[in-house]
Amino acid sequence: MSIAESVLDAVRAESALHGGARVTRAGLRIGELSGVAVESLRFCLEVLVADTDLAPLGFEIESAAWTRRCRACGAVFRVTDARPECTACGGDDTEAAGGDQMELSYLELEEP
Amino acid sequence: MRVPLERKVLSENDRIAAALRERFQRNGTFCVNLISSPGSGKTSLLERTLAGFDAARRVAVLTGDIQTDNDARRLARYGFPVRQITTGGACHLDASMVERHLTDWPVDELEILFLENVGNLVCPTSYDLGEEARAVLLSVAEGEDKPLKYPATFHHADLVVLTKIDLLPYVPFSMELARENARRVQPEIEILEVSCTSGAGLGQWNDWIQRHL
Numbered sequence: 001m002s003i004a005e006s007v008l009d010a011v012r013a014e015s016a017l018h019g020g021a022r023v024t025r026a027g028l029r030i031g032e033l034s035g036v037a038v039e040s041l042r043f044c045l046e047v048l049v050a051d052t053d054l055a056p057l058g059f060e061i062e063s064a065a066w067t068r069r070c071r072a073c074g075a076v077f078r079v080t081d082a083r084p085e086c087t088a089c090g091g092d093d094t095e096a097a098g099g100d101q102m103e104l105s106y107l108e109l110e111e112p
Numbered sequence: 113m114r115v116p117l118e119r120k121v122l123s124e125n126d127r128i129a130a131a132l133r134e135r136f137q138r139n140g141t142f143c144v145n146l147i148s149s150p151g152s153g154k155t156s157l158l159e160r161t162l163a164g165f166d167a168a169r170r171v172a173v174l175t176g177d178i179q180t181d182n183d184a185r186r187l188a189r190y191g192f193p194v195r196q197i198t199t200g201g202a203c204h205l206d207a208s209m210v211e212r213h214l215t216d217w218p219v220d221e222l223e224i225l226f227l228e229n230v231g232n233l234v235c236p237t238s239y240d241l242g243e244e245a246r247a248v249l250l251s252v253a254e255g256e257d258k259p260l261k262y263p264a265t266f267h268h269a270d271l272v273v274l275t276k277i278d279l280l281p282y283v284p285f286s287m288e289l290a291r292e293n294a295r296r297v298q299p300e301i302e303i304l305e306v307s308c309t310s311g312a313g314l315g316q317w318n319d320w321i322q323r324h325l
């Protein structure tokens with residue numbers, strides 16, 4: 001719920017930066033390592049937004065993959081089943097490369 | 113009209129956390145954020161830790177709870193400053209709560225500040241509190257698959273403390289599998305084993321703290 005409130009705060013702040021334009025749709029990018037479950041966030045946003053001046057704001061939530069980078073061959077690969085080994089060369093010397101995003105990726109604004 | 117953005121949802125929390133981290137570093141305060149499910153032994157570990165410290169050490173605890181101040185009272189018995197953060201329903205601490213509860217405290221003289229997060233393995237994960245290290249506690253009474261079920265929690269941790277190891281003879285918990293699962297999620301993670309009942313492993317825990325001072 002706190003995350004959903006922060007999302008609405010971020011939408012308001014960005015809308016203010018664009019002359020207070022009415023926001024009709026907001027895009028969110030939520031990484032698999034962000035600690036946020038997409039479905040529960042979607043639910044919290046729907047409940048929360050209904051009681052605000054932002055309604056009927058809609059959200060598009062996109063999940064961002066958990067990825068690692070191989071230090072041997074340079075491949076960036078998607079981690080599945082929590083396997084840290086490189087899917088290209090099989091090496092086990094890999095480092096974190098992404099998946100902890102929790103960001104507003106776009107806003108759709110009503111034309112003035 | 114579509115406006116592309118890359119605005120972090122928790123940018124305000126991250127800003128406050130960065131200021132706290134800068135302040136801790138400037139003053140040489142080692143700040144550690146303790147995260148676990150309810151009942152994994154955060155308060156017991158802190159009790160054993162404080163009990164073992166010389167009274168002259170400059171150590172303090174902020175302890176988060178949704179409602180009660182039981183943990184704060186348990187911890188206050190050891191003579192070190194302890195402050196309760198009642199989150200009023202939130203299942204995690206955030207950086208502004210920490211900042212607020214540090215006002216009029218001699219924070220800048222501390223060598224160690226423990227942040228005992230609210231008992232929850234998920235929600236605290238997303239909130240940077242300005243800590244230098246993050247420790248996740250997992251008791252042997254829980255499943256050794258928790259790192260795989262909650263990868264974000266373990267991915268962002270520097271240390272896993274496997275607690276209640278005195279119960280190992282009575283529970284179907286594989287220490288080896290727990291270690292393997294934690295390392296799959298975070299290959300660089302450090303892992304310790306402790307029992308606050310027998311005192312086993314507390315030496316290594318203290319060494320880990322000492323190494324950061």
Ligand SMILES: [Zn+2]
Nearest residue numbers: 070073086089
């Ligand atoms: Zn590779």
